[in-house]
Amino acid sequence: MAYFMGIDIGSATSKGVITQEGQPLVGHYLPSQANYRAAVIKLREELLAKAGLSPQDIAKTVTTGHSVAGLPFKHERIADIRCCARGINRLFPQARTIIDIQAMSSRVIRLGQDGQVGNFIVSEPCAAGSGRFLEIMAHILRIDIKEIGPLSLRSQRPVHFTTSCAVFGESEAISRVAQGTPKEDILAGVHRALADKLCALTSRVGLEEPCAISGGGGLDTGLIKSLEDRLSVSLLVPDQPQLVTALGAAIMAQEKEKC
Numbered sequence: 244m245a246y247f248m249g250i251d252i253g254s255a256t257s258k259g260v261i262t263q264e265g266q267p268l269v270g271h272y273l274p275s276q277a278n279y280r281a282a283v284i285k286l287r288e289e290l291l292a293k294a295g296l297s298p299q300d301i302a303k304t305v306t307t308g309h310s311v312a313g314l315p316f317k318h319e320r321i322a323d324i325r326c327c328a329r330g331i332n333r334l335f336p337q338a339r340t341i342i343d344i345q346a347m348s349s350r351v352i353r354l355g356q357d358g359q360v361g362n363f364i365v366s367e368p369c370a371a372g373s374g375r376f377l378e379i380m381a382h383i384l385r386i387d388i389k390e391i392g393p394l395s396l397r398s399q400r401p402v403h404f405t406t407s408c409a410v411f412g413e414s415e416a417i418s419r420v421a422q423g424t425p426k427e428d429i430l431a432g433v434h435r436a437l438a439d440k441l442c443a444l445t446s447r448v449g450l451e452e453p454c455a456i457s458g459g460g461g462l463d464t465g466l467i468k469s470l471e472d473r474l475s476v477s478l479l480v481p482d483q484p485q486l487v488t489a490l491g492a493a494i495m496a497q498e499k500e501k502c
Contacts, residue, residue, distance in 0.1 A: 245302045247500070248290070249492025250283060251323065252308035255346035255374075256459065257282045258489040259290040261301070265497060269294045270486040279311045287316065305496040307488060321495055323488055324352060324363055330491030331455045332358030335479045339451040342441055342470070342478075343488075344460025346374045349441055351448045364448050366440065374460045376412065380433050383416050384426050395430035395465030402432030412436065430465060438469035445474065455479040457487035 244263065251258040257279070258272040271290045275282045283306070291298065304318040307326040331341050332354065341352040352363040381388045402419055404412055412433075419429050445454075454476050460466055461484025471478055481487055 245497070245500070246294070246296060246300050247493045247496040248287070248301050248304040249326065249489045249494070249496060250286065250304065250306045250308075250318070251326065251486075251489040251492060252279055252283055252306060252311055253346060254309065256485065257286050257308075258486050259286050260486055260489040260493045261290060261294050261296070262490070262493040262497065265494065267486075267490055267493075270483060270489065272485060275309075279309055280313060283311055283314060303496040303500045305492040305499065307492045319496070319499060321492060324350070324360055326491035326495060327457055327488040328352055328354055328358060328360045328491065329494050330487035330489070331457055331481075333490065333494055334481050334487070335453065335455045338453050338455040338479055340445070340448070340454040342445065342454065342456055344374055344441070344456070344458040344466070346378075346459060349374075349444065349458070349460070351441070351444045353448050353451060362448055364444055366444060374458070374463075376433065376437055377460070377463060377466070379413055380416055380430065383413065383420065384429065386426065389462075391430055392462070392464035392466065394427050395434055396427075396468060398425070398427040398431035400425075400428050401435055402428050404432050404436040431469075434463075434465045434469040435473075437466060438473045441470060442473045450474065450476070452476055453479055455481070457481065457484050459485040461485070 247262045249260045256272050257275045260270045261268045305321050306318045307323040331338050339354050343350045348366050350365040353361045355361045456478050461480050
């Protein structure tokens with residue numbers, strides 16, 4: 244029985260998935276922190292332990308995301324956009340567009356009928372277009388990042404952010420807090436601002452339904468609701484959107500082994 248491993252090395256979090264006979268067996272993630280190499284080694288050890296496997300049980304490993312030199316195990320690197328597309332295609336074969344919301348950037352990927360990447364666009368290097376903006380707001384409001392989605396859905400009067408810049412957006416949020424604006428209204432406004440950014444990216448690639456979500460931003464129910472309202476679509480959201488690219492890497496590891 245063959246097992247395959249996919250590791251997605253992200254700027255904030257590193258994720259791993261082991262597949263068995265082409266199906267996800269276990270998934271795991273942990274903070275990348277400052278030392279990506281140490282994070283990947285620890286992730287692999289914990290992932291194997293979670294699956295009850297030894298390194299020798301893994302037929303092939305594919306890594307994606309940030310490049311890390313000197314890893315003490317054999318692996319092949321594949322571009323993360325290809326792995327993301329492969330992961331979504333396995334979960335939602337009908338998907339034709341992916342909105343991938345990562346910690347430091349976001350991107351929109353168009354898929355062909357065969358599930359391969361047809362076109363894509365990546366956000367500019369600004370936190371206002373990524374999950375980092377949500378982390379900044381959680382810190383300002385002194386709430387756990389996991390509370391953002393449910394709390395924002397209680398909003399009655401979402402704040403309108405007058406800027407698309409994360410730095411000025413942070414200042415505006417601080418001013419709103421000082422004025423006594425409810426947290427849920429600030430968060431709903433943040434979601435609308437981020438959704439506007441993502442919709443602008445989507446329009447440049449061209450939205451073709453069905454549209455799926457990947458990346459850690461997919462865990463934020465408030466953001467998903469804002470995106471659905473803004474795009475006028477019902478989004479396909481995986482149970483564990485943060486593991487999609489790692490899953491795709493593991494699937495591609497199996498496909499490479501067959502070649």
